Amino acid sequence: MKLGIIGTGYVGLVTGTCFAESGNDVICMDNNPEIIESLKNGKCPIYEPLLEELLRKNIKEERLGFTMDLKEVVNSSEIIFLCLPTPQGDDGTADVSRVISAAREIALILQEGKIIVAKSTIPVGTGEKIRNIFSINSVHKINYVYNPEFLKEGNAVMDFMSPDRVVIGSSSNKAIDIIKDLYSAFMRTSNRIITMDEKSAEITKYAANAMLATRISFMNDIALLCEKTGANIDSVRTGIGTDNRIGEKFLFAGVGYGGSCFPKDIKALIKTGDDNGIDFKLLKAVEEINYRQKLMLLHKIKRHFGEKLSGKKFAIWGLSFKPKTDDVRESPAIAIAQKILEDGGSVNVSDPVANEKARPFFKRKSSKLKFFENYYDSLKDVDALIVVTEWNEFRKPDFDKMKSIMKTPVIFDGRNIYNPKLLKEKKFVYYGIGK
Numbered sequence: 001m002k003l004g005i006i007g008t009g010y011v012g013l014v015t016g017t018c019f020a021e022s023g024n025d026v027i028c029m030d031n032n033p034e035i036i037e038s039l040k041n042g043k044c045p046i047y048e049p050l051l052e053e054l055l056r057k058n059i060k061e062e063r064l065g066f067t068m069d070l071k072e073v074v075n076s077s078e079i080i081f082l083c084l085p086t087p088q089g090d091d092g093t094a095d096v097s098r099v100i101s102a103a104r105e106i107a108l109i110l111q112e113g114k115i116i117v118a119k120s121t122i123p124v125g126t127g128e129k130i131r132n133i134f135s136i137n138s139v140h141k142i143n144y145v146y147n148p149e150f151l152k153e154g155n156a157v158m159d160f161m162s163p164d165r166v167v168i169g170s171s172s173n174k175a176i177d178i179i180k181d182l183y184s185a186f187m188r189t190s191n192r193i194i195t196m197d198e199k200s201a202e203i204t205k206y207a208a209n210a211m212l213a214t215r216i217s218f219m220n221d222i223a224l225l226c227e228k229t230g231a232n233i234d235s236v237r238t239g240i241g242t243d244n245r246i247g248e249k250f251l252f253a254g255v256g257y258g259g260s261c262f263p264k265d266i267k268a269l270i271k272t273g274d275d276n277g278i279d280f281k282l283l284k285a286v287e288e289i290n291y292r293q294k295l296m297l298l299h300k301i302k303r304h305f306g307e308k309l310s311g312k313k314f315a316i317w318g319l320s321f322k323p324k325t326d327d328v329r330e331s332p333a334i335a336i337a338q339k340i341l342e343d344g345g346s347v348n349v350s351d352p353v354a355n356e357k358a359r360p361f362f363k364r365k366s367s368k369l370k371f372f373e374n375y376y377d378s379l380k381d382v383d384a385l386i387v388v389t390e391w392n393e394f395r396k397p398d399f400d401k402m403k404s405i406m407k408t409p410v411i412f413d414g415r416n417i418y419n420p421k422l423l424k425e426k427k428f429v430y431y432g433i434g435k
């Protein structure tokens with residue numbers, strides 16, 4: 001089929017590339033000239049495993065193209081996917097203005113009926129607004145579908161091509177059948193397509209993220225209890241995760257959730273609740289715990305070094321909000337580094353891929369903040385190492401080498417990736433979470 005993608009970021013680029021890989025003709029549009037220029041040259045503007053290879057292959061085989069011209073996409077596509085950002089608005093609402101404006105622009109360009117698919121995360125009722133925009137601004141009939149995206153950055157290509165499920169929300173049976181057929185390429189072993197009404201699909205996306213964030217905050221609270229009582233959160237996690245009613249995923253205590261989705265989606269769902277007279281007390285607590293947890297390592301650092309951090313130097317390993325991505329939006333590592341700088345300390349940061357993306361997120365330039373390509377180099381003369389993102393290469397480092405580089409052998413492990421016993425043997429002072 002001929003597909004158009006509007007917004008070529010983490011979701012749009014993966015969607016476009018994977019649909020091209022399954023044989024469709026795809027044209028992707030973005031209003032950022034640097035992104036389009038880079039993509040036209042086969043260079044992926046984001047770090048996402050497998051994506052660049054697939055991108056190049058599909059450009060070469062002429063199934064994938066890029067443009068800044070919305071008209072070109074609208075006129076040449078049978079189905080148009082809206083993959084635009086829906087960031088947090090001032091009052092916590094999801095700001096859907098980009099999606100709404102794009103819908104209006106598309107409606108004005110339309111020369112025939114099309115299927116419009118929204119993939120952005122949008123609050124319940126937004127689909128109705130989008131449909132109204134088309135009926136006011138175009139004589140051509142569109143069939144609207146809400147198809148929320150569940151990919152995880154760092155595993156996005158595999159998640160898209162082998163999804164747990166695909167949710168399709170629409171009142172148009174014709175559109176549902178066409179979108180089902182499009183995804184059938186990824187459903188060879190079993191059919192995991194769930195169809196529902198549009199509003200239920202809108203709520204499904206927020207409910208999924210809220211449930212996952214709740215698990216994280218719950219475990220972080222239990223971790224606190226473990227610390228106070230001398231128990232071990234890893235044992236508790238195994239003890240409960242093996243109950244198949246609970247399951248093993250998303251039970252890791254740590255420095256809290258970050259990223260471009262959970263923080264804003266939890267806020268937006270709370271706001272949608274408020275707008276509908278529902279007080280989401282549980283989600284408010286989830287947020288509060290997460291805020292506390294983001295700064296948990298800092299409390300431990302101050303308990304060890306004292307309130308004043310001036311004269312102290314720290315290495316931070318990991319800047320992306322999780323491994324295998326360069327996305328640093330709402331990253332706990334940046335929040336922690338920022339606080340240390342505010343408190344007078346110096347910070348050496350190192351991330352395998354996210355150094356460049358992280359630079360602009362630091363509010364002020366500071367001679368006390370240094371970026372390192374090599375993570376061992378970042379340890380030179382530091383008073384302590386803080387591990388914030390559990391990249392694989394950080395999991396089994398050479399502790400003897402580390403000790404010889406660091407000023408003092410102290411590790412704050414925000415992801416519980418090290419064995420406290422081993423570190424004790426190696427004469428490190430070790431702080432984990434929940435143990």
Ligand SMILES: NC(=O)c1ccc[n+]([C@@H]2O[C@H](COP(=O)([O-])OP(=O)(O)OC[C@H]3O[C@@H](n4cnc5c(N)ncnc54)[C@H](O)[C@@H]3O)[C@@H](O)[C@H]2O)c1
Binds near residue numbers: 029030152260261
């Ligand atoms: N990133 C994820 O892991 C993920 C997962 C599921 C759902 N989502 C949701 O998908 C949506 C997109 O997220 P993302 O992470 O891909 O965002 P993103 O910021 O990575 O990408 C959005 C792209 O849209 C472009 N853009 C902005 N305004 C535009 C306009 N008017 N016309 C054309 N292009 C425009 C931007 O330049 C950018 O390249 C959001 O609603 C998000 O909540 C994201």
